[in-house]
Amino acid sequence: MNLTSALLSHYRRHPWQLLALLLILIVATALWSGVWQLSQQARASFTSNDAALQERFSVVREDASPVTVKDFVTLRRLGFCVSPQLTVERPAPKGRVIGIDALSLRCFSDVPQESPSGNSGAFVDIGEAEKLAAGQWPTRLTLFAPREYSDLPSAYRIASLFSGVGAGQLADSFLLNLDALCALVLLISALLVRSVFLLGLAQREASLALLNRFGVTPGRLQFHLIIELAVLSAIGGGLGLVFGQVLANGFGQGFDQALSGLFGVRLYAQQTTWWTWLAPLLVLILVMIWAVADRVLFAKLKTNYRLLVLVASAVLVIGVGSSLLSASLAWQFVAIGLTLAGFGWLTVLLLPWLLNQLAKTCTQPLTGWSWRELAVMIRQLSLPLMALQFAAATVIAVHALVGTFENTFYDWLDQRLQGDVYLQAPPDLDLTSANATLTSLDSVKASHGVLRGEAQTSYGSVEITAVDPASPLLQPWTFLASTQETPGDVWRAVAAGEILINEQLARREQLTVGEQLTFDIGQSRQSPYTGTIAGIYADYGRPASEVLISQQLWPPEAPYSSLSFSIRLASGGIQAFQQQIEQAWRSPGLTIRDNSEIRTLAVTIFDQTFALTRAISALTLALAGFALLLMALTMFGARKQYYQKLQLWGMQKRHVKLWLMRHSTLLTGTVGVTALPLGSFLTWVLVARINPLAFGWTLPMAMFPVFWLVILGLCLTIGLILASLLAPQIALKAGRRG
Amino acid sequence: MPDSVVDVCDLSKSYIDGTEQVRVLSNLSFSITHRQSMALMGPSGSGKSTLINILSGIEPADDGDIRLFGESASNQDAAGWSELRGKRIATVFQDDNLMPTLSLGDNIRLRAQLAGKTNVDVEHWLNILGLAKLGHRFPNQVSGGQRQRAALAMAFAMQPGLLLADEPTASLDGATALQVADVLFHHQHETGCPMLLSTHDPALAARCDDILALASLARADIPADRSGTPGDGSDGGQ
Numbered sequence: 001m002n003l004t005s006a007l008l009s010h011y012r013r014h015p016w017q018l019l020a021l022l023l024i025l026i027v028a029t030a031l032w033s034g035v036w037q038l039s040q041q042a043r044a045s046f047t048s049n050d051a052a053l054q055e056r057f058s059v060v061r062e063d064a065s066p067v068t069v070k071d072f073v074t075l076r077r078l079g080f081c082v083s084p085q086l087t088v089e090r091p092a093p094k095g096r097v098i099g100i101d102a103l104s105l106r107c108f109s110d111v112p113q114e115s116p117s118g119n120s121g122a123f124v125d126i127g128e129a130e131k132l133a134a135g136q137w138p139t140r141l142t143l144f145a146p147r148e149y150s151d152l153p154s155a156y157r158i159a160s161l162f163s164g165v166g167a168g169q170l171a172d173s174f175l176l177n178l179d180a181l182c183a184l185v186l187l188i189s190a191l192l193v194r195s196v197f198l199l200g201l202a203q204r205e206a207s208l209a210l211l212n213r214f215g216v217t218p219g220r221l222q223f224h225l226i227i228e229l230a231v232l233s234a235i236g237g238g239l240g241l242v243f244g245q246v247l248a249n250g251f252g253q254g255f256d257q258a259l260s261g262l263f264g265v266r267l268y269a270q271q272t273t274w275w276t277w278l279a280p281l282l283v284l285i286l287v288m289i290w291a292v293a294d295r296v297l298f299a300k301l302k303t304n305y306r307l308l309v310l311v312a313s314a315v316l317v318i319g320v321g322s323s324l325l326s327a328s329l330a331w332q333f334v335a336i337g338l339t340l341a342g343f344g345w346l347t348v349l350l351l352p353w354l355l356n357q358l359a360k361t362c363t364q365p366l367t368g369w370s371w372r373e374l375a376v377m378i379r380q381l382s383l384p385l386m387a388l389q390f391a392a393a394t395v396i397a398v399h400a401l402v403g404t405f406e407n408t409f410y411d412w413l414d415q416r417l418q419g420d421v422y423l424q425a426p427p428d429l430d431l432t433s434a435n436a437t438l439t440s441l442d443s444v445k446a447s448h449g450v451l452r453g454e455a456q457t458s459y460g461s462v463e464i465t466a467v468d469p470a471s472p473l474l475q476p477w478t479f480l481a482s483t484q485e486t487p488g489d490v491w492r493a494v495a496a497g498e499i500l501i502n503e504q505l506a507r508r509e510q511l512t513v514g515e516q517l518t519f520d521i522g523q524s525r526q527s528p529y530t531g532t533i534a535g536i537y538a539d540y541g542r543p544a545s546e547v548l549i550s551q552q553l554w555p556p557e558a559p560y561s562s563l564s565f566s567i568r569l570a571s572g573g574i575q576a577f578q579q580q581i582e583q584a585w586r587s588p589g590l591t592i593r594d595n596s597e598i599r600t601l602a603v604t605i606f607d608q609t610f611a612l613t614r615a616i617s618a619l620t621l622a623l624a625g626f627a628l629l630l631m632a633l634t635m636f637g638a639r640k641q642y643y644q645k646l647q648l649w650g651m652q653k654r655h656v657k658l659w660l661m662r663h664s665t666l667l668t669g670t671v672g673v674t675a676l677p678l679g680s681f682l683t684w685v686l687v688a689r690i691n692p693l694a695f696g697w698t699l700p701m702a703m704f705p706v707f708w709l710v711i712l713g714l715c716l717t718i719g720l721i722l723a724s725l726l727a728p729q730i731a732l733k734a735g736r737r738g
Numbered sequence: 739m740p741d742s743v744v745d746v747c748d749l750s751k752s753y754i755d756g757t758e759q760v761r762v763l764s765n766l767s768f769s770i771t772h773r774q775s776m777a778l779m780g781p782s783g784s785g786k787s788t789l790i791n792i793l794s795g796i797e798p799a800d801d802g803d804i805r806l807f808g809e810s811a812s813n814q815d816a817a818g819w820s821e822l823r824g825k826r827i828a829t830v831f832q833d834d835n836l837m838p839t840l841s842l843g844d845n846i847r848l849r850a851q852l853a854g855k856t857n858v859d860v861e862h863w864l865n866i867l868g869l870a871k872l873g874h875r876f877p878n879q880v881s882g883g884q885r886q887r888a889a890l891a892m893a894f895a896m897q898p899g900l901l902l903a904d905e906p907t908a909s910l911d912g913a914t915a916l917q918v919a920d921v922l923f924h925h926q927h928e929t930g931c932p933m934l935l936s937t938h939d940p941a942l943a944a945r946c947d948d949i950l951a952l953a954s955l956a957r958a959d960i961p962a963d964r965s966g967t968p969g970d971g972s973d974g975g976q
Contacts, residue, residue: 365848372839642837649852650824732796
């Protein structure tokens, strides 16, 4: 027998331990590699859309007035390489001509695009475009810059053509969330593998010492143990990768729908290479070796309890502090990791101490024994208990996030999708004549037109929407903040010339209600308009900054990108309305959408977005519960004699079983209880810190106590299963024979 | 109170060890009366521990009749055995007699509580066993001899009707073993509690009123179609 077979003989004696290790590795790898594959595919899909998502810059005036040819000349003379683009909007038939200066386009020689703006339209020389407009049609001049100049004259500044968060960043944030979940699953798996492997190591302590006495050097033993874990990780991980592929395929369609709905990017299948398989396997092997390295490579250190509590507290404080103070998304995830580690560590350090203190105050020796026994169990099962606590907290946080989002988003969707149908007007139609036609149709009970376009502010380009503040379809809106008491008063203020902004703009530019915002819709206005912000409204699911005004403020000659209507139908249904309106506008094939269908689509997209997160967190909880059962079954071999002793001392077996059940349910129930504050904190970080950083908007944080009870019930169920699995072990058996 | 506390008649017990049937007790009969101490001697594998396990209801006999305190214990159910172990039969083993998570005092208190003695004077028993001022210590904080004395204190505190001691001094050094034995016999004489003491030590056995010597029985190969049935050999019975 050589050294390898001598070491592996441990698993011949403990086949369940080997099976447990492999199962944990398989399930964990399947979970995180499945999500990893999806996020890698999504990243590749986003990269292919880079041209559309690439950020571009323009030079704007600090005073928010539109840039002119004079500004272009000034900047060129100062040596700034800027390129002008004149956008001419032809009112009817509606069209767009873009005038460019071929000479200055050399500024963008490293950006292979037809125009720096990436706009669609007919491209002509800037002089020709100016002649075409002839002072009659609305025009807008933009000065593009190839990079973010930091030394512009004080009258100018650089503005991003994407308002604050670009779709690329948004997608990155979305994927970062998935990566964080992958990392969490990997962390929980590492904890579980560490606990099983260390148990095996403890059981092999005598054998290892014997081998050492037989002349095997500690280095050789360590090398064999590391290789053993690496081989186990490779086998379990390899099988896990196959299951991960199955998982990724299962979720692929929903994930594609989510990406398509959120970012307009289709998920395409990535070509599988050897690296696709090898990379996650290597990551797994390295993480697993890291998880046990300290105990394999170094002798077990004598631990100082107070020092451990101090270190765990410091980790927790740094984690919570970083969550509160950091404005970096990546740091927020690091902070979550630190908070989890610190909280979990403190839990398994402080709970046994508390239970021992409780035991000291007991007058009943049986109760005292019970508390102390529980303290020992927590110490011995600290790693799987921490894993269960993390998983339960994650499930609580994910549920709260999804629940909050559903409550808020669906209400918001309902108030936005007032009316029965959405109608997109043809491009050459103006609001007044469109309104007149709609009013004349007997299939229309009420209608509300919405103009959309682009406006320039001192913060750069924003989307602008013009509505009729008196429309009954707008009255159900609720506001995140407003200067007025009631929504009705807010709309009256808008009718009087005040404006509304969306949450994204308010957060990015730190704007609050009562402040003023200056903006300009097209170049036809003599001077930019300055309005008081009467309210801030929620605008979920997209990153753009938006200003909302009364239609009265929209200059008749100003260009708009779209005109749409919310229609409340009188009778006859959508088909009758479509027939009438297409006939009236002599425009077949109009875009008419059933609002209930839009709602269903939006809900489906968001459901798909969260289905993956929900599934992974639930499966992680199952994995942690399963690992705890396995570990407890093994650990109990050393504790069962004390339950047997109670029987030997005359306690009825059913009473001993009851004590065992109390211990196991208290064990897992305590984990459930401690997971509640951790889960609530995670929810807060996700809602109040990560969401605004990642998506530009936040959600009102909601608690779901009923779901807490469900999690608590699940933890207690794990405890009951544990008790039923352990009960056969406490049967009173003869210790010695002969 | 009947004179005979333990009556064993034709007791047999065998185990299956792999493919072998190991007979450890065969047609064993003996009695222990009130105030009597009996030493149980025999080589390893002769059935000393098995007999103590059977008398404390940890494992059943294959055959024979057992009467404890004048009543048949042969068909005693688990609850009945729990009642007997809890209130009337005290057991002391070679080691592992204490709960490691409880102090010596609490171990005594717990054992007495389970025996229904709620007002036990723990300090009294600690003093008797020479453990005064050690009541607050945990088992891992005292010596092996002190742990065994604490185990005896637990047994005495429940005021049993029968004391079963399975090599109680085997894990102790000579001097400590002697101290523990002194305490054990002193208390046994004082209280008159009948005792069955399993030991390899002839000196210890000699201090008992009687000695029950067990012989090592033969092993027999089990035919493929038989398993677990006890043998009926006649050798080795007393």
